[in-house]
Amino acid sequence: MSSAVVEEKETGRIEAFSDGVFAIAITLLILELKVPHLPAGAPGGALAAALIEQWPSYLALVTSFFAILIMWANHHMMFGLIRRVNAPFLYANGLLLFVVTVVPFPTALLAEYFEKPAASVAAAVYGGTFVVGALAYNLVWRTAIAGRRLLRSDVSEERIDKLTRSYRVGVPLYLVATAGAFVHPAITVAICTSLSVNCIATSNRT
């Protein structure tokens, strides 16, 4: 078997494992959504009201779903530039996957406390998770470009620099989202959502 095939296979398996983790984490989000338990004789209106009252759960679910989807799309795009993996890259990727698997927890936390006095702490934990996620992304990317050994040879220096700059922007933006939690928890959600919308809109334009 030629060396090129071995390399490609190796990238393939780390991609498959990462895809699995992304797919499971994004699907587990729904487990945090609880069916409201009402007294046996409760009328339809009471169920409708109980479902509507859970709106912070839906908001948190949608925000986290699209945040993970975008992380997956970025991961997918980044791996398109990579021709082989080494151990530091594998573990940097592992750290990123750790953050991805963690997302359902701050999502449930935000949903539970969004309308309570402790909302700012919950929102700060939520924002902080994405700060760590953005840092992990930068670590994975820096490991990938270190010495250019892992990248495909046809990736230009210009493209690398552009991606390095775009990944670097994520950290301060999510830090602002986290700090904003102490002004109002909605600020965290608004920034996270608009970052996602902006990311989708930008990628749809190019």
Added chain:
Amino acid sequence: MSSAVVEEKETGRIEAFSDGVFAIAITLLILELKVPHLPAGAPGGALAAALIEQWPSYLALVTSFFAILIMWANHHMMFGLIRRVNAPFLYANGLLLFVVTVVPFPTALLAEYFEKPAASVAAAVYGGTFVVGALAYNLVWRTAIAGRRLLRSDVSEERIDKLTRSYRVGVPLYLVATAGAFVHPAITVAICTSLSVNCIATSNRT
């Protein structure tokens, strides 16, 4: 690596990710089925009765399982016509996957309230989920055929038109299923089930 290979690989990874989400969502359905907790000395008859009493859970489980399976089979068939993906397609597919991951929630809701006064609201939420799912399917398909750039070149205009018409039918049918909930919740389940049975029967005939 030739451009054709890159394209195929990209379709492959979005398929693998989608397969993961479908597979997880369809398997998570079982988590909504709870083991009945009876007093320690309860006889076998009491357990049998408690298991039989859960029949709306089994009905909801089977209905949702085959609904997701059919969505997967359609997705599988649609991707057989596609040779490359772009960002709008990726996010339209993401929206469809969102609906797929959500299905366990209305399923649990329907199971919990099917024999209670709030059943019509639960059934309407259940039907409504599939309305959104049908809309997402149409969006994915429209994104795929926009400008014909994502489709394989050997897909005829005739086939495209036939599929466009068949996807369009889903939305009004599921809307009827949703509205029917307010007459009787069994109407929603009956329509959803017969749509699935019809879909399986049709595809088995061709």
Added chain:
Amino acid sequence: MSSAVVEEKETGRIEAFSDGVFAIAITLLILELKVPHLPAGAPGGALAAALIEQWPSYLALVTSFFAILIMWANHHMMFGLIRRVNAPFLYANGLLLFVVTVVPFPTALLAEYFEKPAASVAAAVYGGTFVVGALAYNLVWRTAIAGRRLLRSDVSEERIDKLTRSYRVGVPLYLVATAGAFVHPAITVAICTSLSVNCIATSNRT
């Protein structure tokens, strides 16, 4: 792209989806194992005793894990003989996957009631699940061999007949395991376990 490649890809995706369902169902089994909740000051001996008292859960977990693993290994082997899939095969396979996703429920039921008076009902449900699983296997296999259109051309009639006979045996054996539950629930577990052990031993010999 040649027709052979398309066919292989199609088999590949139904395999990937099935693998996902098998992998998730086998991993979800652990969620039925609950950490014992003891009073805060409980000593180590009390925790050890509580863990030992859960032995029916471990037994059910191990039995179901290896039952699903063997179903996967058989599925893997069967797909090695298949070169293309059609709609009836896809839905027969879907029915089999349904049984696979259901397994965590009778497993939890058996674990909960194994030492209680209702044990025979729980064990009968457990055994019955595998009866349905064995029936689904036969349906998948019959769909695969119908008209020989889905099989690889190098699969001999002899091999087909041998497999048909071996799949047919599963149904009566699991029926005996189910009926045995009403004599003693341990009979069901013993038969299921020895069927698995026998299956592993046989395949290791050849």
Added chain:
Amino acid sequence: MSSAVVEEKETGRIEAFSDGVFAIAITLLILELKVPHLPAGAPGGALAAALIEQWPSYLALVTSFFAILIMWANHHMMFGLIRRVNAPFLYANGLLLFVVTVVPFPTALLAEYFEKPAASVAAAVYGGTFVVGALAYNLVWRTAIAGRRLLRSDVSEERIDKLTRSYRVGVPLYLVATAGAFVHPAITVAICTSLSVNCIATSNRT
């Protein structure tokens, strides 16, 4: 289809199934992390305190996540040396996957009891799980190298011996971690963590 392709495909599917189990087990760890339920009017400080009080859960989560990640990386590396699979290998691999799926349970046990009197029992169960995991790894490896039939022909005797020695070391080290639980549960966690860190550091150096 040439025999080489069939063999490779077979290895591919057992890899895909194993990847699925690893990916799901590593992602399910988060389900053991519970959102603290506080009275409705609890201030942010109370939530922060409740989150900090859960530190053994985070410690257990991180330790188990990286332990599974390393098991996956080793599995990935080992499969790179294998060109075909047989039944004994498939079931030895199944035993290893069983331990992987089990990990969320001792993780939750350790998190629940780490600061309670029963901590040493919980830590011993945790360490013991990895002893069994290390034994399973040795079994998989021994099955792979038996008669050299499953290995790629370009794997040198020297490399095989080196790997055999390195896998053998895991068992006594995890036994020490398990026994250490009865001195202090932190010893188990410290040894498990340093084994992981050492493993990552070593692989990053080579």
